[in-house]
Amino acid sequence: MxxxxxxxxxxxxxxxxxxxxxxxxxxxxxxxxxxxxxxxxxxxxxxxxxxxxxxxxxxxxxxxxxxxxxxxxxxxxxxxRLLPVDPNPRAQAIRGLVFIAANCYAAIGVIDFPERWCIDADDAVKEQIREGARQRLHSYWEIFADTYSDTYSASPFLNGATPGALDLLAAVVSKWSGARLHLERMRPAFFKLIESVEVHPKVAPAWRRHWDI
The missing domain is CATH 3.40.30.10 (Glutaredoxin)
Structure with missing residues (x-):
């Protein structure tokens, strides 16, 4: 277990x-x-x-x-089927998982804890760090959405016919730091995909333990 x-x-x-x-x-x-x-x-x-x-x-x-x-x-x-079966789509899913972890997650860490990245920062400096990191985070999500646009225009999910690991990580990490609002405005097709992940019948029960749908 x-x-x-x-x-x-x-x-x-x-x-x-x-x-x-x-x-x-x-x-x-x-x-x-x-x-x-x-x-x-x-x-x-x-x-x-x-x-x-x-x-x-x-x-x-x-x-x-x-x-x-x-x-x-x-x-x-x-x-x-958390990862695609075919090697090429699987490679792109692995790429996406690492992208979110290395870029989006990292930016959120700066937004949440700006004091870790600047010694003796006052509140004004911390807010500048937060805002800069937030803008960078939102640009990362735009890049991610554009990178995978061919995938989600051809299939219901990034994983294909059903949600997979990349769909789950994208749906969760995009909950923070205003990313969903930004994507709804700037990348509406990708925003709809993320929303469809959390309401999927196999995802929704566990999702509700964390957030409302």
């Missing part, structure tokens, strides 16, 4: 959704560095960065980083 360390409304939602889609047994452990009373001490023993999601695999080993976890689940359970 898998053990997922995470928290409501956090990035662990993408992994929880993937476990649900793959119909894999797992248990949830509430753990978040910002949530007193959660299993944050246990989380730190497993992941010194205290980041979620953190996933304990059935053999007891630990896996961190959202993209790495989703890739592992897709490769370890190919019948779940």
């Amino acid at each position: 898998y053990t997922l360390y995470g928290f409501k409304g956090s990035g662990s939602a993408a992994v929880e959704l993937a476990l649900e889609l793959a119909e894999l047994p797992y248990r949830l452990v509430d753990a978040a560095s910002w949530e007193p009373g959660s299993a944050v001490d246990e989380l730190q023993r497993l992941n010194p960065l205290r980041q979620i999601p953190t996933l304990r695999l059935p053999d007891g080993s630990i896996l961190t980083e959202s993209a790495a976890i989703l890739l592992h689940l897709g490769l370890a359970h190919p019948s779940a």
Whole structure:
């Protein structure tokens, strides 16, 4: 059985959704560095960065980083179709997972914690950092939407006929820092795709544990 360390409304939602889609047994452990009373001490023993999601695999080993976890689940359970079967679409899905993790997730980290990136910054400087990172984040989402426009114009989802790992990560990470509002205005077709992910019958029940639909 898998053990997922995470928290409501956090990035662990993408992994929880993937476990649900793959119909894999797992248990949830509430753990978040910002949530007193959660299993944050246990989380730190497993992941010194205290980041979620953190996933304990059935053999007891630990896996961190959202993209790495989703890739592992897709490769370890190919019948779940979390990744495309054909090599070329699968390569593009892997590219997309890494893009979101390296660019979108990273920008959100700056927006949430600007003080980590500038020593002795006052509130005005922090807000400048936030706004610059937010603009960069929104531009990243535009690039992502444009990169995959041929995919979602030809198929219901980035994964093809059904949602997969890339759809889940895009839907979750776009919930933050005004990305959805920006995409609705600037990339409406991609925005509609993301909305269709969260209401998909196999996604919606777990999604509602994190956000309203």
